[in-house]
Amino acid sequence: MPANTLPAAATHENETVHTLDIRKDIFINASLEAAFEAVLEEIGPGSELPDGKPFPLTIEPWPGGRWFRDLGDAGGHKYGHLWGHVQVIKAPTLLELSGPMAMSYPAINHIQYRLKPEASGVRLTLVHRAMGLITAEHRESVHGGWEHGLGRVKLVAERKANAASKR
Numbered sequence: 102m103p104a105n106t107l108p109a110a111a112t113h114e115n116e117t118v119h120t121l122d123i124r125k126d127i128f129i130n131a132s133l134e135a136a137f138e139a140v141l142e143e144i145g146p147g148s149e150l151p152d153g154k155p156f157p158l159t160i161e162p163w164p165g166g167r168w169f170r171d172l173g174d175a176g177g178h179k180y181g182h183l184w185g186h187v188q189v190i191k192a193p194t195l196l197e198l199s200g201p202m203a204m205s206y207p208a209i210n211h212i213q214y215r216l217k218p219e220a221s222g223v224r225l226t227l228v229h230r231a232m233g234l235i236t237a238e239h240r241e242s243v244h245g246g247w248e249h250g251l252g253r254v255k256l257v258a259e260r261k262a263n264a265a266s267k268r
Contacts, residue, residue: 119240121210121231127251130222131262137193139258140214140225143250144168144198147257151249162190168198185210208233223258227251 129136145160160168166187172180185200188211196214204210210231217224227247 116234118232119235121229121235121240121243123229123244123247124226125247125251126224126226127255128219128222129225129255129258131258133193133216133218133223135261135265136216136223136225136254136258137196139254139261140196140216142257143253147253148250149253151245158184161187162192162196163187164190166190168200185212202231204231204233204235204239206234206236208235225251225254 129139131139141160141162144158146157148156148158150156156170158168158170160166164187168184168186170182170184172182174180182203183200184202185198187196188199189195189197194216198210198212200210201208202210202212208231210229213226213228215226215228217226229243229247
């Protein structure tokens with residue numbers, strides 16, 4: 102093989118590009134501002150796993166800001182996982198994130214949180230689209246993860262709204 106020629110790319114028969122297209126919405130009995138702050142709290146320092154175990158993340162709420170899990174440092178090196186970047190932020194009505202999320206394989210994700218006033222509260226709509234070598238386990242479990250996350254946003258926002266109304 103000539104020095105400037107690369108070998109053919111290796112492929113694996115079981116690697117298939119899959120897509121996700123998840124849409125969920127929830128009504129939150131709180132103001133737009135409280136609901137938006139709850140989204141940032143839930144995808145940031147207040148994040149919890151379904152079993153209640155804290156799972157803090159860092160979100161830098163500005164265009165290009167990072168969304169990551171900081172695992173500290175050891176031996177002078179930072180450790181963690183990059184989940185994505187803020188693609189669009191228009192507080193308190195829109196947040197879009199793009200990146201690998203918690204997928205440790207070739208994949209790209211786009212997540213949109215859209216908040217709209219409705220009756221006496223807010224309608225939060227989540228759209229998660231992804232493509233890549235997404236495992237079957239991930240494709241099945243992601244729905245429960247979003248249900249849990251949206252439930253936490255509702256809980257946090259309504260708790261903030263109740264506390265504000267008692268002042």
